[in-house]
Every structure is written in structure tokens, then in C-alpha cells.
């Protein structure tokens with residue numbers, strides 16, 4: 001029966017007036033029966049197929065259905081009340097408390113996601129790699145500078161090829177005996193020279209060598225060692241070297257290895273104050289301090305030289321723990337009284353009190369000051385705390401340690417409980433470069449003064465070289481007993497290929513373009529070639545005042561990381577690793593400035 005047939009039947013009935021049920025014709029009755037039985041089938045079907053039908057069929061009565069509705073309603077009401085109470089609680093909190101809750105919640109989310117990632121075997125979050133400007137440079141226009149730059153590259157090639165030939169995989173090379181050398185600073189971690197040299201190879205565009213080094217790192221660099229290492233040395237050379245190699249090349253293996261090693265260093269911070277131990281067993285995670293350091297103290301230049309690398313580790317791993325650890329060091333230091341505004345070299349990690357009141361801008365103190373300034377620069381100048389600590393410390397150093405000799409040489413002495421020792425270390429010579437780097441950010445009336453100080457320190461350090469037979473600087477020189485800028489003790493006359501004087505020439509050249517700094521750098525190149533170069537590489541010498549070199553038979557890894565890199569940059573254009581984009585760690589490993597518009601800026605992590 002079609003719709004139109006039913007319609008026509010109804011129309012006919014209308015035409016004949018209203019019809020009683022008894023007057024239905026057979027066909028009509030049949031159609032009605034059909035419609036009725038369809039309706040019954042539909043109702044019956046509904047009992048089976050409606051969502052709650054099973055309950056009905058299981059014999060659930062109306063009361064129990066109503067009961068479950070009540071329960072649902074009660075739960076909704078309870079949730080609602082709970083949410084209201086929570087909202088009320090939150091509104092009663094102070095904004096700082098709310099902020100703290102948010103950061104704790106955020107931290108928890110990060111930790112959970114890291115734990116999940118670790119479980120998946122994928123330890124690192126995805127980061128977008130963008131090469132910062134100036135990773136490689138171009139040939140200088142000036143022909144003499146071009147030749148000098150090429151010469152430095154040749155020196156690097158000789159140092160690297162010799163290491164590769166005689167000591168591949170060892171930490172350092174013995175260039176006279178032509179074999180490997182292992183210092184106990186790295187425990188049984190291997191390949192210090194390879195990791196320290198990576199970025200120098202890259203910036204000199206020695207890519208075949210860089211690839212060979214990468215291959216070694218991928219296959220052999222292993223931190224799962226049951227041995228005690230120096231936290232400071234491993235951080236500045238290995239973590240720093242790996243981070244720079246990552247930022248220059250974008251190769252993931254370097255990010256992975258840097259974070260892996262950073263995690264291995266974290267147990268060093270398990271002390272009552274959070275001031276890390278100097279030495280750490282990488283397997284057991286047990287730390288201790290150097291036995292000779294004032295009553296079990298940690299060393300300022302060691303625990304104070306982790307900041308730059310650890311901020312980058314947090315950035316590259318999304319793990320805020322690294323940054324928190326180094327920010328806590330600052331907190332501890334800021335709570336302490338400083339004698340004359342100076343930072344003693346020794347601090348006890350258990351009591352949080354200073355050890356002996358010895359102050360130095362050379363060994364045991366040096367890079368702590370450097371990292372305060374560079375933390376500020378690397379944070380895109382947002383780390384105001386680091387900035388203040390640096391300029392305050394420099395003021396105290398100027399007042400208490402900086403002196404001028406009767407011959408007119410400015411030097412930075414050592415301070416021992418208020419008494420001055422008129423000696424300046426080769427290590428202290430880095431301060432010329434540091435002061436020049438910070439001069440621009442100093443209060444405006446101090447900028448010129450600090451540039452002068454930097455230039456004077458550079459001149460003094462140059463004198464310490466010029467007054468020797470080999471034209472290489474001694475380990476320490478004195479300004480007493482009638483001498484100026486000369487080593488008087490036999491055990492201070494050695495030169496171990498250190499970079500600090502050349503580092504200062506490089507900074508001074510960039511800031512002043514005074515040609516004398518390139519000349520002084522070139523003098524150093526000639527001295528290195530004449531007195532340190534041997535068939536199997538470059539060696540340190542035991543006495544710079546002797547007319548012929550007595551070799552110490554060690555090619556230090558920092559010779560490739562720092563000395564040759566700073567020489568190369570001294571003879572390069574300023575846009576190669578420009579200071580507005582890169583900050584050098586204390587081992588000369590370039591780290592990019594962390595831009596403030598990036599949500600991962602150091603202050604944000606803090």
C-alpha cells in the first residue's frame with residue numbers, strides 16, 4: 001500500500017461524510033491492522049535495543065533506576081562543591097603562592113614527561129636546531145693577516161695529526177715520547193683531546209678531521225666508568241666541548257652525550273648545602289673534596305664554573321634540575337658575609353662557611369668571576385643578579401688586589417687574610433680579556449676606566465713573556481725583591497702551553513683594533529714554533545728563562561681547545577663567533593646567547 005493510495009482512500013471517506021469504525025471496508029481494516037502491528041513491533045524492539053534495556057530485562061525496578069540517578073546527581077553535586085572549595089582556596093592564596101603552585105605543577109609535568117620519555121628509551125625532547133650566526137668565518141682581506149691565520153691552522157693540523165697518529169683515544173699526547181698520556185682529572189673517561197678540539201676543528205673548517213672525531217665520539221666516548229673525576233675539569237672540557245660541537249654542527253649525538261654526562265655529574269651536588277664536591281665517582285655517585293683544600297672545602301673556581309654549561313643543559317634537555325643546581329650555588333654565596341666584599345677561594349659544603357680567607361683572580365678563583373659576567377651576557381643580559389655580583393666583585397678586587405709596580409706595571413696580587421702576596425699567575429692574565437668584555441656593561445663612568453685596566457693587564461702579561469729567554473710566559477711572576485713581571489722561584493718558571501695571555505690579546509684586539517695585539521699574538525706564534533714544536537706535536541717547557549727548551553712532554557688538551565683557537569680568532573674577522581651571539585666558556589668553547597624572547601631563558605627556568 002503506497003502513501004498515495006492511503007491518501008486517496010481518506011479523501012474518498014471525507015467526500016462521503018464522517019465514517020464510523022464499523023463502516024470500515026476490508027482493505028481499510030487490513031491497512032489499520034498493518035499499521036498497528038508495525039507499532040507493536042517497534043515498541044517491542046525498543047525494549048531490546050534501547051541502552052538501558054539490559055537493566056530492565058535483568059529485572060531492575062523503577063526504584064533502583066531512580067536510586068542510581070540519585071547517586072549520579074549526588075556525585076555531580078560533590079564534584080561541584082569540591083571545585084568551588086578549591087577555587088575559594090586559590091582565591092584566598094597570595095599571588096606568590098599561586099605562582100609557586102603553578103611552577104610545582106609545571107615541574108611535575110616536566111618530570112613525568114621526562115620519566116615517560118626515559119621509559120620509552122627516548123631521553124630527550126625534540127628541539128629545533130638553528131645554527132647561531134658566525135659558526136664559520138671568511139678569509140681576512142688583509143694579506144698578512146691571512147697568512148698568519150693560515151699558519152695557525154697549520155699549527156692545529158700538526159697538533160691534531162700528531163695526536164691522531166700517536167695517541168688516538170687517549171686523553172692527551174706525549175709529543176716527545178710519542179705516546180698517549182692520561183691525567184687523573186678525567187678518571188677513566190677517554191678522548192679529552194678529541195672532545196676539547198672538536199669546535200676548533202669546526203671553526204677552522206677542518207671537516208674531515210671533525211668527522212673522524214664525531215665518529216670516535218659516537219663509537220667510543222663512554223661515561224659509564226667506575227672512576228673518580230674532577231667535576232670542574234670534566235664540565236669545562238667535556239660538557240663544554242660537546243655543547244659547542246652541538247651548537248656549531250647541529251649533530252644530535254653531541255646533545256645526547258652532553259646531557260648524558262651532565263646527568264652523571266648531578267650526584268656531586270648531594271651535600272648539605274648543595275655546593276658540589278670537587279671529585280665524584282661516576283659509578284657510585286660518591287663525592288669528596290681535594291684532601292689539600294682547607295678543611296675539606298670546595299673550591300670557588302670549581303663550583304663557580306658550572307653555570308654556563310648547566311644553563312644550556314637545562315635548555316637542551318628541558319630538565320630544570322641543572323639550572324636549579326647552579327642557581328642554588330648563587331643563593332648560598334649571597335647569604336654569606338664577604339670579607340672586604342671579596343670571595344674566599346674555599347667554602348665548606350657541609351657547614352656552608354668559608355674556609356681559609358685566601359682570595360685569587362688566578363688559580364682557585366679565576367673562572368668564578370668570569371662566569372658571573374658571562375652568565376649575564378649569555379642570558380641576553382637578563383640575569384641581573386649575575387651582573388651585580390660581577391661588578392661588585394670587580395670593585396672589591398680593584399680596591400684590595402690590584403696594584404701598580406714602581407715600574408708602572410698594573411698587576412693583580414693574591415690576598416691572604418688581608419695580606420698581599422705580590423705575585424700574579426699566568427692564569428690571572430685572562431682577567432685582561434674579562435675586564436674588557438665587561439667594560440661596556442659597567443656603570444657608564446667606569447667603562448673607560450675598565451678598558452684602561454684591561455689594556456694595562458694585557459701589557460703586564462706581555463712583559464712577563466718579553467722578559468724571558470724563550471719569549472713564553474712563566475706560570476707565575478712576581479713584583480717584589482727588586483723584580484717586576486719575572487718568576488723568581490724555580491717551580492714557577494714553567495710554561496705548559498696555556499692560553500690566558502693570548503685570550504686577552506684576542507679580546508683586546510676585538511674591542512680596540514690596536515694592531516699591537518696582533519703583533520703580540522704573532523710573537524707568541526713564533527715562540528711556540530721555535531721552542532715548543534717537536535716532531536710529535538707541541539710540548540710545554542720546564543723553564544722559560546733557559547736558553548734551550550727542556551720539554552715536559554705533554555701536549556695539553558687546552559692547547560687545541562683554547563690557545564690555538566684564540567690565536568686563530570685573533571687573525572680572523574670580528575664576525576667569526578661574534579660576541580653578540582656567542583659567549584666562550586672558560587675552556588674557550590663557544591656557547592650561544594640564550595635569547596630572552598625564547599621561553600627557555602635562564603630566568604624562566606629559575
Ligand code: DMJ
Nearest residue numbers: 367498499500558586587
Ligand atoms: C683551562 O683548562 C681553563 O682555561 C681553566 O679555566 C684554567 N686552566 C686551563 C688553561 O690554562
